[in-house]
Amino acid sequence: MTSATTAMTVPDTEVLRDALGLLKDREQVAERLLDSSAKHSFDPDAELDWDAPLEAGKWYWPPELVSLYDTPLWRRMSVEQQQDLSRHEAASLASLGIWFEIILMQLLVRHIYDKPVTSAHVRYALTEIADECRHSKMFARLITRTGAPTYPVSRLNHNLARILKTVSTTPGSFACTLLGEEILDWMQRLTFPDERVQTLVRGVTRIHVVEEARHVRYAREELRRQMVTAPRWERELTRVSSGEAARVFSLAFVNPEVYSNVGLDRREAVAQVRASGHRREVMQSGAKRLTDFLDEIGVLRGAGRKLWRSSGLLA
Numbered sequence: 170m171t172s173a174t175t176a177m178t179v180p181d182t183e184v185l186r187d188a189l190g191l192l193k194d195r196e197q198v199a200e201r202l203l204d205s206s207a208k209h210s211f212d213p214d215a216e217l218d219w220d221a222p223l224e225a226g227k228w229y230w231p232p233e234l235v236s237l238y239d240t241p242l243w244r245r246m247s248v249e250q251q252q253d254l255s256r257h258e259a260a261s262l263a264s265l266g267i268w269f270e271i272i273l274m275q276l277l278v279r280h281i282y283d284k285p286v287t288s289a290h291v292r293y294a295l296t297e298i299a300d301e302c303r304h305s306k307m308f309a310r311l312i313t314r315t316g317a318p319t320y321p322v323s324r325l326n327h328n329l330a331r332i333l334k335t336v337s338t339t340p341g342s343f344a345c346t347l348l349g350e351e352i353l354d355w356m357q358r359l360t361f362p363d364e365r366v367q368t369l370v371r372g373v374t375r376i377h378v379v380e381e382a383r384h385v386r387y388a389r390e391e392l393r394r395q396m397v398t399a400p401r402w403e404r405e406l407t408r409v410s411s412g413e414a415a416r417v418f419s420l421a422f423v424n425p426e427v428y429s430n431v432g433l434d435r436r437e438a439v440a441q442v443r444a445s446g447h448r449r450e451v452m453q454s455g456a457k458r459l460t461d462f463l464d465e466i467g468v469l470r471g472a473g474r475k476l477w478r479s480s481g482l483l484a
């Protein structure tokens with residue numbers, strides 16, 4: 170009897186100690202992120218020169234990161250047409266960014282609904298929501314300034330995301346957050362230092378990279394904790410739902426309307442992007458930091474891994 174009780178209490182105590190350790194760790198991470206937010210946050214309306222004229226002959230996105238780069242179609246295009254495509258793709262990615270950020274804001278609001286309002290963890294979530302508000306306004310202003318249209322995702326994806334942002338549980342929400350943030354972040358890190366790119370685009374991506382690094386940290390730490398503490402069904406659901414999100418994300422990444430809008434045959438362009446080895450490499454390199462992390466914490470297993478493979482983001 171005694172030994173059975175001991176055997177039962179030991180793991181319980183350990184679980185409790187681990188849980189307390191994780192919560193303490195959660196507060197420490199949030200405190201550090203709040204400190205960094207206080208030091209390095211930007212007001213894009215004041216920080217960037219929105220009235221400066223756009224520069225002739227410059228790209229709106231590094232050419233190597235434009236979807237058609239190095240395809241037979243690309244080689245037939247004039248530099249002007251290639252640069253015009255980069256303008257439309259930048260607007261398409263900014264539109265995708267706004268879509269993601271609006272979803273993310275709702276996920277964060279749902280995440281903190283039941284949590285202690287004075288905790289650093291909740292205060293940081295509110296700080297991140299405020300960052301995303303500024304980012305979405307900044308991206309919208311960029312789209313307007315480039316003169317390109319907005320590029321919404323398809324009705325189907327729009328409505329799939331409506332379901333996801335309403336019902337998804339915490340680990341699934343943070344896995345999707347990282348999917349949205351890390352690949353675009355990888356591209357933006359290559360964009361802001363690139364002197365071939367428009368100054369305004371460089372300014373927008375620089376602000377986003379600085380503030381986004383904290384969001385990635387917050388989401389990673391929370392997802393790591395969740396993959397230890399969440400019940401088995403929820404971890405399993407996270408594997409499948411993040412794989413499905415990766416599949417949808419890779420299809421929705423660039424709106425194919427961009428090709429028609431620069432005078433290309435849309436179907437031919439989409440087919441060439443799908444067949445492009447360069448593009449596959451770009452997308453997999455962009456996702457690598459994320460997929461390595463997800464693999465390490467046990468998200469890329471079973472059926473979920475197959476979905477990740479089919480998205481083309483996992484080699």
Ligand SMILES: [Fe+2]
Pocket residue numbers: 270300301304305377381
């Ligand atoms: Fe953002």
Ligand SMILES: [Fe+2]
Pocket residue numbers: 301350381384
């Ligand atoms: Fe973010």
